[in-house]
Amino acid sequence: MKNTMVADSKRRIVYLGATVEEKQNDKRLAEEDAPPFPAQSRVGADSVYQGYHPPGVVVTTPLKKPRGGN
Numbered sequence: 500m501k502n503t504m505v506a507d508s509k510r511r512i513v514y515l516g517a518t519v520e521e522k523q524n525d526k527r528l529a530e531e532d533a534p535p536f537p538a539q540s541r542v543g544a545d546s547v548y549q550g551y552h553p554p555g556v557v558v559t560t561p562l563k564k565p566r567g568g569n
Contacts, residue, residue: 501525503532526551 501523503516516532525547536542538555546563 501528503529503534505534505536 500518500520502518503514503525504512505514507513514534516528516534519528525545526549529548529551533553536553536556540556542556542558544551544558544560546561548558549560549563551560552558
């Protein structure tokens, strides 16, 4: 089971998406849930969200290490 969750800088949950039971890609689930972000928000996300860019939001994700690489 998994949910899309958004927390603020004080670690308070401000959005909790629907619970899904089947295996789903985290990025696709976030795109389907479309959590609301205030305009010009700055979001830090896990590397599984690379390529996730909601409109009006700056998303920062760490780069994934290539398979077998540095």
